[in-house]
Amino acid sequence: MLTTRTAHYLDHAATTPMRPSAIAAYAEAASTVGNASSLHGAGRRARRRVEEARESLAAHLGCRPSEVVFTSGGTESDNLAVLGQAAAAGGGVVAVGATEHHSVLDSAAHLATDRGGRMDVRVLPVDGRGAVTPGAVRELVDEVGARLALVAVMLGNNEIGTITDVAGVAAVARAAGAAVHTDAVQAVGHVPVDFQTLGATSLSLSAHKFGGPLGVGALLIDRGADCLPVSFGGGQERDLRSGSVDVPGVVAMAVALDEAVREMETEARRLTGLRERLVEGVRASVPGVIANGGGDRLPGIANLTFPGCSGESLILLLDAAGVECSTGSACTAGVAEPSHVLLALGADDSAARSSLRLSLGYTSTEADVDAAIAALVPAVDRARIAGLGMPRTGAAAS
Secondary structure, three states: OOOOOOOEEOEOOOOOOOOHHHHHHHHHHHOOOOOOOOOOHHHHHHHHHHHHHHHHHHHHHOOOHHHEEEEOOHHHHHHHHHHHHHHHHOOOEEEEEOOOOHHHHHHHHHHOOOOOOOOEEEEEOOOOOOOOOHHHHHHHHHHHHHHEEEEEOOOEOOOOOEEOOHHHHHHHHHHOOOEEEEEOOOOOOOOOOOHHHHOOOEEEEEHHHOOOOOOOEEEEEOOOOOOOOOOOOOOOOOOOOOOOOOHHHHHHHHHHHHHHHHHHHHHHHHHHHHHHHHHHHHHHHOOOOEEEOOOOEOOOEEEEEOOOOOHHHHHHHHHHOOEEOEOOOHHHOOOOOOOHHHHHOOOOHHHHOOEEEEEOOOOOOHHHHHHHHHHHHHHHHHHOOOOOOOOOOOOOOO
């Protein structure tokens, strides 16, 4: 027989619980009938709801409503941006940051194959914080010049929270004639995002990262950008993303983003305080722990390395204690590979397999943080197998 228990959820970077306001908006929109592509009254009413949602998102994200293309989420948006803009370029060099989400990295890898057109794909190095710098792009431009077709750098990293100077990168890349995509999935709803100020040609977001429903997102794409569709059908969404628009989904997404933006300043301070409470509490209780990332970063993400432990073992031990977290991207869950983000930062294979991502969101409390700290002490003790030479918990780390 299945039983329920109260869990302390510290995996908001994977998905954030739907906001009650978004649930109500979804239910209300789902209770009416109408395909937004239909010409009759029900279709026109559905279309009006879609356009109202589009206008709301545009107002919060610093773009024109016509630049909002609705998708199924971050992965589809990243694929469309990378594959579509590269295809429009017809060849050349595609550059992606070493710490990008796999939806960007794997799209770029596809472009290097015969099926993808055999484009010249380069991986841009990151600095000590895990961010691609404008200088790194400038060095590439000096090497390849006008052959540079596309640069993709994420705004906020999904594993360590590092924020990239996208505006600086975009200025260098676009001066060389290249398109610029930024994966802002983790950033939207948590830090200010202004598409025009960033200077990118495209930007991806996903509703379930800020309290909207799973399975809906958007790609912001400049009206002047060259981008070819990667799926075909009815020609919806500027003929870039065919398929019937998820009316309840986009309505709920707009409501969730509106609430997240209104609370953003207060929540950023609160989550930063909770994150620091978490990191300092773990440091004081667990010897040898290493905090990854630093500097300008998203307020709710902490990434910690526990030498001598398997990250996957820690997840299971913490889960048994009622604390839910992850080793990194949920999109690669179940794949026994070290974090490519930490490897790019210079961590060795062992350290990259010994890390946890503990991420906070609008439902997080001090009780969640304190429960995680308390559960980590015995979990690390159990995970540090005898003979590894690691100290036991109980003394503060130096």
